[in-house]
Amino acid sequence: MLPLSPSLLPSLAAACLYAAATFYQGNCLRHGAKANKRLLVTLGILAVITHAASLFTHLMTPAGLELDFFSAASLIAVAVIAVTLVACARIPVENLLLLYPLGALTVLLSEFAPPGTVQVINEQPGILAHILLSILAYGMFTIAVFQALLLSLQNHQLKHKHPKGLIKNFPPLQTMESLLFGFLWAGWTLLSLSLISGWLFLGNLFAQHLVHKTLLACLAWIVFSVLLWGRHHLGWRGHKAIRWTFAGFCLLMLAYFGSKLVREYILHI
Template sequence: MTALIPSMLAAGLYLGGTLYQFQCFSKRLTANAHILRVVGFVALLVHAVSLFLQLFSGQGLSLGFFNAASLIAWLVVGLTLASSFRAPVMTLLLSLYPLALVTVLLAALLPDHGTIFVADRHGLIVHILLSILAYGILSIAAFQAAMLAIQEYQLKHKRPTRFIRTFPPLQTMERLLFQFLMCGEVLLTLALISGFVFLENMFAQDVAHKTLLSCLAWILFGILLWGRHVRGWRGSNAIRWTLAGFLVLMLAYFGSKLVREFILPL
């Protein structure tokens, strides 16, 4: 079975969810959360089938640039939908569904530049999955911070748009941001620890930059959480530190893969 068929089905469902949200927005209506969840969970199910066909081969786990991006988008959408039952995060889907749409198509249509990891190295697989889970949670935090920045700017200048009026109150948005950050920091800590335990050398030449940037991101998120707890950091401080930490973490993972898989082979 080719991965193209479930990938196209998932892309169609993500597109349908996105168009439905824009239609509700244009008509000044609130999108039905039940419809968004049903569409999202069905899309995730089909997306998971395509990921299984792309990631698992007879040689091991294939995590090339586009496969990894598709997996992380799947995880981010799934975590957001799961969180939506207890937190007002449905607005994030307006940007997350298009992200999942693009990544699932890129993984299906563009050539695989996958790195194969040997299947019997279970410790390495644990490290990879923890890293991806941490990246997924912190991606949601970054989206939350971006939305919070837009909301704060428009409210400060007394020009809230219809889109911003659909957001929860600032305090709720800020509380959710730090909940995601705390969860992501814990997972990133476990990912780094598992890397030092299961990898022979976390500072080997081919992974040293990734390790250093991941540690730097861990420090930045740690400083932010300390500042929140001790000094009560909020608002623009929280937004800047969150986006800075996420940018460093993104460079650690996608930056190194982009250079290694696309630029160096040229």
């Protein structure tokens, strides 16, 4: 009998906690009731703790940091959910806890999906800081995209004058837009720091194995920069802001996950 993986139990526990929180929130929405924020956050904190424990055993090896495709997705998911839980203490973003299914999916994939071909990262602190900043930037933009989706749904239902379900518990439209641009500013700042740290510590950002990721990340930075400039100087809002947010996020997703998927599962490098 093969020994159980040390990450199996925390992975299953995290998935169950995420599932319980998702079921509770979905049941409340179905009945038009407002979910208990304290219960949702408590379930989320427990899920994040067990998720992080599972990730630690996946990522930390004697040779260094092993960041394969699914472990990276899991790391970003837990970072996004953790940031959202922290934000819940100060601003009304508990509706973003619809991210819980993402946590359940990624923790199970990192546990059971076959690993790709990935190099172990055993680098200097500067490069590790670059990796961390990249993950945090992607996580912050992920929150912004979910906020943009909710804002789009809110816009649609208000336009057709039949707000119901989740929308009834949303903050006012102006508050939702302010939250979206707050997340975008935070993500843009982290992405800027990520690109700067990469330029300082990676030596050649346009090496063969990095060029696609670098170009797409720079294009995403330009898209988000234009969006934030348009918001400040031209008052961009509504559907225009949502479309630009989706465009920048798609570029960023291709920069990280697209190149990583191709390298690990197609080219095997």
